[in-house]
Amino acid sequence: MTCLAFSSATCATLAQPMKMRLIPDNCFPMKRPPLWFLLPLLLLTACEGFFGRRTDTDFLDIPDYSVRPVAYVPIQPTWDGLVEPVDVVAGWDELIYVADAGTEEIISFDQAGNELGRFSIPGLTALAQDRRLDLLAAGTRDTVIGNNSFTLPALYRINLKQPGTYGLEQAQVTRLLTHPYYFKAGTPTAAEEAVRFTGIAPLADNRYYLARTGPSDNPNQFGGPDDAVLLFSADDVYISPVAVNTNLGLFRDYVRQPASISSLAQPPQSPAVNPRGDFFFCSVQEDYLLKVQLIRRVETPNGASYEVENYPVGDTSKADGFLYQPGRFTRPADVTFSGDGTNYIFVVDAARDSLYQFNALGYEGANPPAGSASTKAIKVSFGGTGSGLTQFRNPQGVAYLNEIVYVADAGNGRVLRFRLTVDFD
Template sequence: MKNFLFISIALIFLTGCEGFFGSKTDLSFIDAPEFQNRDVAYVPIQPIIENFLEPNDVIAGFDELIYVVDEGTQEIISLDQAGRELGRYTLPGVTRIMQDRQMNILAIGNFDTIINDNPYTLSTIYRLKLNSGSFYGIQYARVINKIVHPFYFKSSFSSVDAEVQFTSVDIMGDNKFYATRTGPRDNANQIGGPDDGIVLFDEDDEYVSNVFVSTNVGFFRDYFKSPSCITTQAKPRQSPSVSASSNFFVAMLSAEVPIKVQSIQFNETEFGSSYNVQLLSFTDTAEANDFLYRPGRFSNPTDMWMTGDGTNYLFVIDSEKDSLYQFTTTGFEGANPPPGSSEKKNIIASFGGNGQGATQFNNPTAVAYLDRIVYVADKGNGRLLRFKLTTDFD
C-alpha cells in the first residue's frame, strides 16, 4: 500500500412553499421535537417530494431551479423551489449533473458506439443547452457537445477503456470544471494518467490536464483512489462574488484511504502551480466534538456540497450510514452557535438513520443547498427531502 499523507487527517412538519421561489415558513407553528433536546437542528419541510423511481442526484442551479437525476427513468427533472415540476429531459444512462454559470447542464451519461465492429457503451459528459429561441427549461434542452472517454486525451482505444466511468463533475467560477473518474488501471505513468483520478477541462470542454497532488512525503500522480465526488466553492446564487477558487473537496471510497473526504488546495507561485492536501484539525475539541478528518469518519461518502453564500459549510452524504453530515470548511463538524448562545463549540446538526421517516434515509445519494434549504436525494425511498436549520428561520 502506498504511503499517502492521509492526516490522522426534527421531526417537525413545515408548510410547503408558495410562489415560484417559495414563501418564508412561520416558526410559530414549530414545537420542539420530543426525541431530541437541542435548539439547533434540521427540520423537514413538507410536503416531501415523491414519485421518483431512483433519484440519484440533486443540484441547485445558477438559474435558482432544482434539478434531480432519476436514474431509474434516465431523466433529468427540473423543479422550482416550491417543488413543482417544470420539465423533464431523457439522457441515456444519466447519473450525475452540474450547472455552469452559462446555465448549461453538464451531465454524466452513456454513449453507445461501434469500434472495430464491436459495440461499446462509453462514459460521457454531455453539455446540454437549456434555451431554444425565447424558451428556457430542461424540456427544451439539446446536446451541444460531449466528452467521451477516452477520446478527449487520445485517439486510440482499448476495450478496458470502456470500464472507466466518470463519477462526478463540478465547476469553477470561470466555468472550467473538474470531473472525477474511476477504472481498473492504476498505472500512474499511462497516457492520460491512472483511471482513478480527477481531470480538468476548460470552459470549452477541452482537456487541460490531470490533477496530481503534492504532499510533504512526495508527489503523487495516483493520489486519488476510487473518487466518488468532488465539490468546489463556485455555487449559486449567480453573482460577481461567486468564488473563482480552484480549491475543492474530494471524496474517495477506497479501503486504502482512512480519511475519505479531503480538502485539496491549488497553489500558484512564480515557480509554478501545484495541488496540495490541506491539513485540517481533527483534535481541537475546544472548537468541535467531531471532525471531517477523523479516520474512519465515513463509510461510503457518495456526494458533497459546499455552500456558496458565505456560511462556509460542507455537507456530506454517506449512503452506507444513511446520514447527512454538516461541517465547516475548516473541518469542524456542526453549525456555528447562534448569536447569544452560551455554546462556544460548533453544534452538531448531522442526522439520519435508516427508515422512511421525515428525517431518515434509505441509501441517500446526493445533497444540494440553496437559500438555506438543504436538499437530499433519498434514492432508496424514491423521494426528495428538504430541510432547514432552526437558526436559519427569520
C-alpha cells in the same frame, strides 16, 4: 475530442407558474412533540430567483424544541415519485435538478417542488450546472467502432437557452465528450469501457473538474490513471489530470475511487463567488482513513500546484466531531459547499444513511446562534436507515440553496429537504 450535436427528446412543460401550498392550521399538533425528530409538517414555497418573485414564508412558525434547540427540520412535502435519484444539484438559475438513474432522466424543479421538465441521458450518473447555465451530465454513449459495439462513458453538455425559451423542454445537447477520445484516438479497450464518470465540479470561470474511476491504477499510463480528477477548459478541452503535492512527494494517483467532487464555486450568482480552483472529493477506497478531503489549488511562479488542506482534529472544546477525523465516513457518496457565505460543508454517507454538516474549519456542526455563550460547533448531523422524515436508504446526493439542504434519497426514491431551526425568521 469528439463533438456531436443532438436534438433533445420532448420533455414536460417548463413554464408552469410557481405555486404556494399553505398547510391548514389544523394540520399542526397542539402540543410539543417529545423528541426533536417528531417535527411539524412544514412546506417551503419558492424563493426569489430566476423564474419568480419571493414568496412570503412568514406563515411558517419557528419550531420549539427543548431537546435540540438547533436541529434540522424536514420540510414537507417530500419530492416523491422518483425511481433512483443519484444526484441533486442547486442550479445557478436557482432551480433544482435531479439525476434519476432509474429513468435515466434529468428532472428540473422549482424550489416549491413543482416539476418543470425532463431530459433523457443514457446511463446518467452525475450532474452539474456551470455559470453560463449549461448543464453537464455524466452518462454513457452507445457506439460502433470497427464493427464492434461499445458502451462508453460520456459527458453531455446541455444548452437550456433556446430562442424565446429556457429550460429542459427545448434543451439541446451541444457537445459530447466520449472516453477515451478527449485525450486519445484508436479502438477502446474493455478496461476503457469499464471507466465511469462520477462527479462534475464547475469553477467560477466555467472551467470544470471531472471525477473519473476505473480498473487501471497505473499513474504513468497515457491520460493518467483511471482513478483521477481531470481539469477541462470552459470550452470542454481536456487540460490534464490533477497531481497532488504531499509531504511524501507528487502523486498523480492521489485521488482513489472518487465517488463525487465539488468546487467552492456555488450559487447564488454574485460577485463574491469563490474564484479559486479548490475542490472537495469523496473517496470510497476502503483503506482511505480520510475519505472526504479538500484539495487547494495554489498559484505559484512556476504554475499551479494542488495541495491537501490540513483541517484541525481533536479539540473537543471546538466540536465533538471533525471532517478529518480518521474513519469518520464509510462510503461517502456526495459532498457540497454552501455558497452563501456560511461556508458549510455537507456530506452524505450511503453506508451510514446519514447527512453530516461541518463548518469552514472542518468542525462538525453548525455555528452557535447569535448571543450564545458558547463558541463550540453544535452537532446537527443526523440520519439512520429507514423511510422516516429524517432517515435515508442509500443517500447519493446533497445540495444547498437559500438555507435549504436537499438530499437525493436513492433507496426511497425521493428528495428530502431540511432547514435549520435557527434559520426560521
